[in-house]
Amino acid sequence: MKLLIKSPNWIGDSVMATPAVMYLRRAFPEAEIAMISRRSTAGVWDGHPGIDRLIVGDDRTAARELREVVRSHRFEAAVLFPNSFRSAWLIWQCGIPRRFGYARGARSWLLTDIVVYRPQEWQTPTPQPVSKKSLRESKSLPREQPRHMVEYYLELASYVARQLGSDIVPPVVTRESALPPLVLPVQSQALEVVEKLITEEGVTSIPLIAIHPGAAYGNAKRWPLDRLAVAADRLADELDAAIVVTAGPSEAELCAELVRMLRARVLNWGPRLNIPQLVALLSRSTLFIGNDSGVTHLAAAVGCPTIAVFGPMDWNVTCPWSANAVVVRRSPPCAPCFLRECPLNHECMTAVTPDDVIAAARTLLSRQQGERNERA
Template sequence: MHPTFEKILIVKLSSLGDIAHSLPVLCSLRKNYPKAHIAWAVESKFSDFLENHPDLDEIIEVQTQKWRRHWTPSSFMEAWGLIKSIRETEFDLVIDLQGLIKSSLITGFSGVAKRLGFQKNDCREPLSAWATNIKAPGTGHIPHIIDKNMALLEPLGVFREEPRFRVTTCKEASLYIEQQLAPTLKGETTKPVALHAGVGYPTKAWPLERFAALADHIHREFDAPILLTWGPQDRDRAEGIGKLMKEPFALAPETASLQHALALYQKLRLFICGDTGPLHLCVALNIPTVSIYGPTDPARNGPYGPIHEVLVKPQECSFCFKRTCPTEMECMKAVEVEDMLTAVRRRLQLAAGASTSGLTEGDIYGT
């Protein structure tokens, strides 16, 4: 029998992919505590990703990034006001899904008697374990971060469940994207295949000329509309692909919010990219993806589920998690256009209803 909680606070502040990986915990909490008030503390710039989620009652916006950059008396008062507001809510349970010092400060000073978190050795910053007094069993042996997050609920009597994301978009965002896409795709009725070259840091980048060659092949072989998507910092990479292409393409409309991005990705047939936040949004939306991994390990934080395919060509230095490469980015350059095209063919054929029988683990991960 589960312990009873009327008010639950989740602390997962960032980043976009990490928040997406934490959604199954929210869905599981709602399933097991259907009447509880569930709140989520999150960085303000990611808050609209959680808007309209059917399992969430409250979003508590946090601005730790701003506070750390400009630590002033005013910042202190803002931070203390946040803590005071959380304490006044009188939550029964707080769950630190982050395992960082910044999340531990919110957890530890929340005034909540029951504070659930990872074992010290399983925290990304071990010192953060000071803030929790209920520990999950050791999760170091669990490869994928989604399964690790789900295991955090075991002390509550909530054991392994099929992960769900249940992401929704607001009507206003969907209407905006429909209006923007109509002239962009020029009357196309077939869902587009999107290519997204933007990444968080350079070691995750696949060469633009390969994206362009892949897009040309896809258009010729499948007669699929090609949509080049981009985020606030990487429009130039999308435009760079377009300049190198020989076949028709469309540049995606600007997405001024994460709700706009979600509404855009819902319109896709397939999403092709590196290890980037939009990949995990598409996974949460159940949009098929083909992605390229090199410095990060897909076994830990790759797309979750059978409709996704990861291409990785392991090198001696693979999975280094470095933001700058001391050599020549061999792990990313090892993935050729033909490798990606084979994976794209497989995904598009499966999406069209072909049988999944006969696929091996090597097929799924492109090893």
């Protein structure tokens, strides 16, 4: 069988989809599995053990060329992880016989096999919504914890496997232990690049604290830079560590502003690293601090102790999938609102203090050290 998977369009979502991809690999060990990915997320899938082929293309700007490539492979089935109408339209135009996806975005007629989407399963209710994107809290709805995006992608993959005749049982999901795990191998060539940087900067024997000030979705997801700088400096002093800023070229101004605020030694490596190299750096880091961003999920995937500051987005559904990660939040009644820009006073992020993040980091690192001592 020839199976095509359409990757999520964000780095973080792509990382959270890796357990589902690995399950499909187990369910169809003899299948040829290909992944379509935009260039921005291709680094997650480059060399990934769950796929045989990576097709890089953008269905927004080069749909015709992408359709021709996909048609040439004559896929028998396609799995759409994105929820968009555009992704379903692309696959429908390619003439793939079986097309699987969630029934969202008025696209069900483009799919042959659908999974029903129930918002109450996948979204935390908001007590006082300011956004149409929020799910209003209701006394008539059960107040159960919403399910995680890892489960969202796994549920679709499980449906695909059943419909295509596999009898391989899906993995048991355990949120507390973050099982099944994210799968993001550290590439040896990327690690060589990072080790060379570490050696050249003379930081081979000191801890590295990686920090990421940005978030692709919008300003509302960003913790204020001055607070991030205070927290990073104080933790660097405590750990005798250097700070590595991981922001990429598109966030150069944000990065430069943060660097000016920091007192500790700063290594501004973000613009120099691609995704596999960034993954390698995070695997070598003692601690990561970031917002709800793709880089935060990369850190979680490689087991780096991760502090994620959450504000307008859903801390239950898209928190880092790792037992070695902590979400720091001070959610007002309007959260989660899912807005790119805050229409109020940005309380969800401004209420989080450096002390909050420092305390979370200390607890996480102390717990990790205790686990190491037990194993020893």
